[in-house]
Amino acid sequence: MSIPSHPLTLHPRLGASRAFLDALLDRRRPGYSLEAPFYLSDEVFQADMAYIFRRHWIFVGVAPQMPEPGDYITVDIGEDSLLIVRDDDMGLRAFHNVCRHRGSRLCQEHQGSLGHIVCPYHQWTYDLGGRLVHADHMGEAFLREQHGLHKVHLRNLEGLIFVCLADQPPEDFDEVAARMKPYLAPHRLEDCKVAAQVDIIEEGNWKLTLENNRECYHCVANHPELTVSLYEHGFGAQPGPQNADGVARFEDIVKSNHARWQSLGLPSARIEELDSRVSGFRTQRLPLDRAGQSQTLNAEVACRKLLGDFREKSLGGLSFWTQPNSWHHFMSDHVVSFSTLPLDPGRTLVRTLWCVHKDAVEGVDYSVENLTAVWNATNAQDRRLVEATQRGVASPAYQPGPYSPYTEGLVEAFSNWYVTRLRAGLQGDR
């Protein structure tokens, strides 16, 4: 199937943009935050969409959003609107949400259920596999089989749905999936239901959202709810006499918990590949503080019905971060997943999905308010930080500042990955 080139390649200002982007990338100083145009300029945003979001595996949702055949969600990645449908064979399919006649958007809603995909304009009708099965008045010479919906690559990694808009998606995703599967499988996300979904729009560039996600240097002062269950030393600190005891104690706790979890069949060794591969990712399972069970206001489970076959509540938090746009926390009782979708250089959608066991009963086993309290509060706090930074870097006086060598290593890994992938995209297009 041949889809037309991205409009970027048509654009009259392309040549100048390339030189501008090359110069920006060449000036990048490792260990320092990025220059302002990375957060502000239309040229960079177009390149981010073309070379990051249209070339890599993007997390867009979870399988429990579409339990039955005909269930669908729509997701916008930049200018692309995607339609993700559960087919009659229970497989998930992704299509461009665009009619092959005159281009009308097919599904207007965020989610729903349908038998066939019918364009509202002239009733061109597609089946759940994207084949055009009906179109009036098109004449004898018209070939329906050449007018099926344009397909989009999709991978279902233990219930986490990733799509790739490129013709040739990065091949290393299968390896990522193979390595992550043993970590994720025991939580059985496919057997969950969506208990809550909250979308917020941050008035900031998507990379500021990601950078904010990749460090906890800001947590103690900004996230009173999250730090109930997060250990202060879980995300790095400058060593010194004042914290030597605390750090040593924390390392002991990690060690003993890892041993316990491994014995329960839960792999816990950290994998650190954020900037060492195309489909960059990272995982680790960390103990939780206080009651030690879940990311809630009292660190106890939010859902009495545990996931999968779990009988033990204190399984810590298995975190899974993927480049360029997601992070996830899998606990004994629920899974919380975040996707970041850029809207324009200064606006970003952050979608949070909370899943619990599909047999859990709201009001009996869990309450949505308790389940969502920590991350709703944390998201709101992070939004304010992202927005203050977006306003700040818009100042001509902003210049990149140094990352902490102890607490901002994963921010640096994100920037490394981003700069490498953007450069690769630009070079590949020459």
Add this chain to the structure above:
Amino acid sequence: MSIPSHPLTLHPRLGASRAFLDALLDRRRPGYSLEAPFYLSDEVFQADMAYIFRRHWIFVGVAPQMPEPGDYITVDIGEDSLLIVRDDDMGLRAFHNVCRHRGSRLCQEHQGSLGHIVCPYHQWTYDLGGRLVHADHMGEAFLREQHGLHKVHLRNLEGLIFVCLADQPPEDFDEVAARMKPYLAPHRLEDCKVAAQVDIIEEGNWKLTLENNRECYHCVANHPELTVSLYEHGFGAQPGPQNADGVARFEDIVKSNHARWQSLGLPSARIEELDSRVSGFRTQRLPLDRAGQSQTLNAEVACRKLLGDFREKSLGGLSFWTQPNSWHHFMSDHVVSFSTLPLDPGRTLVRTLWCVHKDAVEGVDYSVENLTAVWNATNAQDRRLVEATQRGVASPAYQPGPYSPYTEGLVEAFSNWYVTRLRAGLQGDR
């Protein structure tokens, strides 16, 4: 009169835009919808304004909006604000709504009545013919006669008002007027009053609004109110056994009605010149279904007082389409006129005017609700379709699809005309 060149010719990015537009035009594939940049790009929108809307005859309103001397309307065509005034000699005049001193807009309202045209800033005062008659403090050397309002070409075609912003308007309009006059004159629009005006803004490119207007392939599924009076076969269909009888019956009805109308002095032969001249147009008088009298919810007349000297209610609907921006339906009891005015690449004003005999009494002869019901509903439905298509073609996955050879011929004629006129404008400027 010399008006400065359009800013487009000053613009630093002009050269690149020209090459971009030429490439787009060269790639156009007949029989297929237009490529996405025609609906999305600023470059195309600037060219549309410069070469389509500032070079051709644009429908802007009806004479009954200004019944008395001093009555005026203002109309925005892109960045141009026009002032259309009924002069003391009852002639209609069009001016740029811009003071010759420091450029203040003269009239801020959409319509009103005035004795002289007085600038709010420093009270420069013009008469209804645009002559500067007063300006304080300008000194002895100042020549008032060199500071009259800039005039705009205007034609009043049986009450339909067209303006042209070009220095040299297309000359073929007089021929269009001569051919249309016998069709329009019997309805005597000049003896009407405006019963209702409704402006809506569609979140779509103006060409999607026009394309939507130029076919009824979408009508059956989308316009339950309009299709009360419109015959299904009036706008084309793929012939086949399932509709052969219906089509033949419809053709008989057209034939017998045409004979009847011609005998009443109402020319009814179709004229098809949408893409064969600079001032492209088309007309046909079609019978109406059901009660057969008017485009209303029951197909009966909406106004008991008929237009002109009519005594017969069943005169069908005389339709008149003009490139690039209008369509009109003249019936025995009322006239409904539509003008499409682009606001930006993704927003378009659609103005609908309903006129009835000037002696008709509201509440006695007609009700505004009944008069406007069909087209208010239809406009709302079309807006949703235009907006879904605007969102759809914004997707990088959109590619032009094939027009139906049976039902979308007038859409193709619109695209042909548009592409031809845009190319002519670009070439003329070299």
Add this chain to the structure above:
Amino acid sequence: MSIPSHPLTLHPRLGASRAFLDALLDRRRPGYSLEAPFYLSDEVFQADMAYIFRRHWIFVGVAPQMPEPGDYITVDIGEDSLLIVRDDDMGLRAFHNVCRHRGSRLCQEHQGSLGHIVCPYHQWTYDLGGRLVHADHMGEAFLREQHGLHKVHLRNLEGLIFVCLADQPPEDFDEVAARMKPYLAPHRLEDCKVAAQVDIIEEGNWKLTLENNRECYHCVANHPELTVSLYEHGFGAQPGPQNADGVARFEDIVKSNHARWQSLGLPSARIEELDSRVSGFRTQRLPLDRAGQSQTLNAEVACRKLLGDFREKSLGGLSFWTQPNSWHHFMSDHVVSFSTLPLDPGRTLVRTLWCVHKDAVEGVDYSVENLTAVWNATNAQDRRLVEATQRGVASPAYQPGPYSPYTEGLVEAFSNWYVTRLRAGLQGDR
């Protein structure tokens, strides 16, 4: 201190913009209003910000906004957010409101009070002199002294605060200050308090706001409240038999008042340097009409407690205009100051500050409503005129019109200064 170059110098479209700006400047016709792109184009706006607002002394507020150590205001000049703080030694300091770590905006509010300047993101902490005094986790090699806040030049001219974003501010400001000091000092603005502050946003280019301020040709027809106290002949008129007596009478009043005020130690001679120096300014002290005391609805003082050591109410109005963005009226009882801050090509913030003696008691010595009535009304009227002109010059039919040689001389002086300074900026950057 080295701040990175303004993004303008990075921009891919820079070359074309320069040629466009040069052509515009070369075409400028003295004695006529400016061409439309000066009010509309992004290129001009970027140049205005780079070469006018980032190179000259900009009025941003009054010392009474920050009476105590730790009091601060934030002011945005284009993309720059500035933090102006009263230091412990009572001096005023200006900094870029941007953290040196990852660029977060430091203070989000328009004004407030603080002990240290603490970044909300990672708690980097600066003292009131801008020195970084605390930053966690940054390692042994990190040099705090190299990460202080970027400073901005500030001058306090008898309580009027000017800042300059350039590395090398115009040197002639000291001379301006020396010449203005004897005029301003007797009003003792430093001993005042802010009685009211009102911000409005005008939907127009900042230069239209300034041009409106620089003439009173529009006053009689538009400002009924302001012209209670303003003499009609104070701002120029075409001489003729109809106004010869009035003008002569006005000149006598000026002469006798000037003599009286000089004897009270109040210099009153006009200084006219709007377009003859880099830091262009103008001042004059004019008598007021009617009760003759203050710019109020009855021309009587708005505050019973007079400024400084004044015992006489009828001191006229000392006006002080500065290029590019302020004007001020100093009277016996209050000072009213205006700053104009561009937001984008078509939007401008106009901030009005009314100050009275710091010991005046609201409700006893003055009421805010009476104090602010004239200028709130006048600002609203001017906003409508500026907005009508912005809409007008956006028309392609707008062409520059002639200034009145009698009433628009200061508008011409503003345009002269602006064109000269913009050209100097562009040339200096080559």
